[in-house]
Amino acid sequence: xxxxxxxxxxxxxxxxxxxxxxxxxxxxxxxxxxxxxxxxxxxxxxxxxxxxxxxxxxxxxxxxxxxxxxxxxxxxxxxxxxxxxxxxxxxxxxxxxxxxxxxxxxxxxxxxxxxxxxxxxxxxxxxxxxxxxxxxxxxxxxxxxxxxxxxxxxxxxxxx
Numbered sequence: 530x531x532x533x534x535x536x537x538x539x540x541x542x543x544x545x546x547x548x549x550x551x552x553x554x555x556x557x558x559x560x561x562x563x564x565x566x567x568x569x570x571x572x573x574x575x576x577x578x579x580x581x582x583x584x585x586x587x588x589x590x591x592x593x594x595x596x597x598x599x600x601x602x603x604x605x606x607x608x609x610x611x612x613x614x615x616x617x618x619x620x621x622x623x624x625x626x627x628x629x630x631x632x633x634x635x636x637x638x639x640x641x642x643x644x645x646x647x648x649x650x651x652x653x654x655x656x657x658x659x660x661x662x663x664x665x666x667x668x669x670x671x672x673x674x675x676x677x678x679x680x681x682x683x684x685x686x687x688x689x
Contacts, residue, residue: 537591538634540584544641551648562656565649585642592635598628 530538551561602625 533591534631534634537588537631537638541634541638541641544638544645547645548641548648551645551652558652558656558659561652565653581642581646585639588635588639588642592632592639595628595632595635599625599632602628 602621
């Protein structure tokens with residue numbers, strides 16, 4: 530495998546691990562939100578955005594290149610004679626296999642980079658909604674306690 534395809538495969542393995550870590554139920558949304566809200570992440574946010582889009586662009590280019598290679602070595606476009614030697618046929622099959630492998634690796638990497646971004650946004654949104662729910666619950670409990678105090682005061686006043 531050449532360097533760019535090795536790097537894409539390494540990125541794919543890293544993304545698979547990150548998806549598994551993000552989906553671990555042991556860490557709640559609040560824990561992830563605290564982790565995402567570290568000052569370092571706020572400082573690096575523009576850098577992460579540029580890195581994300583440049584990686585996405587590079588992956589799209591590699592994906593299109595892998596599609597081109599697959600079409601180049603497709604079975605319908607065999608440039609050799611049917612009676613050609615076995616070595617030529619094997620070489621063609623090997624190149625077609627590599628093109629297909631690169632296509633699948635790049636396609637999965639593209640898919641997972643989008644999935645990871647969506648997972649992070651959903652985890653952050655879930656943490657925000659949980660915080661809003663807890664605040665609304667505390668406010669409702671406070672209002673309920675105040676209403677109960679007002680009712681008790683009204684009963685005491687009505688007895689006199």
